[in-house]
Amino acid sequence: MPFVSHIQRKPPPLKSQPHECNWPGCELMVKPDRWACRVHLAKLPSLIRHRLWATYRIGQDIGEAPLTPEYEEAERAAQEWASAN
Numbered sequence: 001m002p003f004v005s006h007i008q009r010k011p012p013p014l015k016s017q018p019h020e021c022n023w024p025g026c027e028l029m030v031k032p033d034r035w036a037c038r039v040h041l042a043k044l045p046s047l048i049r050h051r052l053w054a055t056y057r058i059g060q061d062i063g064e065a066p067l068t069p070e071y072e073e074a075e076r077a078a079q080e081w082a083s084a085n
């Protein structure tokens, strides 16, 4: 008897769009799960950067998961730091 497998294939992930780096004045396009480009992420204090990583939820950039208040707060902190530096 032939073994028939019905492997449930996950649909491919929705194509999420790159966005502009959130650093003021920077127009580099970055991956949706990045807050800023490489250079500017590196400029953030590690505490803020870690908060962005820690609170990011997969899918939030394509509307699959709501932004958490924690992420919004981390983003605000990053934004403030960026504008001040």
Ligand SMILES: [Zn+2]
Pocket: 021, 022, 023, 026, 027, 028, 036, 037, 038, 039, 040
């Ligand atoms: Zn940048």
